[in-house]
Amino acid sequence: MNISNVTFDEITLGDSTTYTRLITNQEVEAFAAISGDHNPLHLDPDYAATTAFGECIAHGMLTGALISAAIAMQLPGPGSVYLSQSLQFKAPVFLGDTLTVTLTVTSKHAKRPWITLQCQVDNQDGKAVAKGEAQVAAPITPETVTVIPPPALQLVEAASLPETD
Numbered sequence: 001m002n003i004s005n006v007t008f009d010e011i012t013l014g015d016s017t018t019y020t021r022l023i024t025n026q027e028v029e030a031f032a033a034i035s036g037d038h039n040p041l042h043l044d045p046d047y048a049a050t051t052a053f054g055e056c057i058a059h060g061m062l063t064g065a066l067i068s069a070a071i072a073m074q075l076p077g078p079g080s081v082y083l084s085q086s087l088q089f090k091a092p093v094f095l096g097d098t099l100t101v102t103l104t105v106t107s108k109h110a111k112r113p114w115i116t117l118q119c120q121v122d123n124q125d126g127k128a129v130a131k132g133e134a135q136v137a138a139p140i141t142p143e144t145v146t147v148i149p150p151p152a153l154q155l156v157e158a159a160s161l162p163e164t165d
Contacts, residue, residue: 005144007141019100035059060093075117076115085133091127113138117133
């Protein structure tokens, strides 16, 4: 699959894109393994049942990572550099939720190829689960790249791993 970027000069105020992703237990477990955040609220259904949420919820930064994906893959796309992000978590993300990230260009820097993106993440019911603002260095040269699929990821229960000395 090939994807193309949108250069700073091509971007106009109000430009927008959406990116949608289903959040499953596999995504939450993989995020925990990669990030090192093993909070039982995300991984232990028995523990999570005792919390105000009543069940496991996704990591907030997993939601944030979807914003990063939308920036890297769609607006502005390849060659963009994520400079900063403010993010407020508005509601929990439950396993089985389908999240839609909406990015909207709200400003362009006068002297640098930087843009500001309004970021909103809604669940399948249209409820905002996160919102914020990102600063991104937009590419200045048009580019089309081949997306390299990520390696296959297999999660293995820690109890089944061989012991090491």
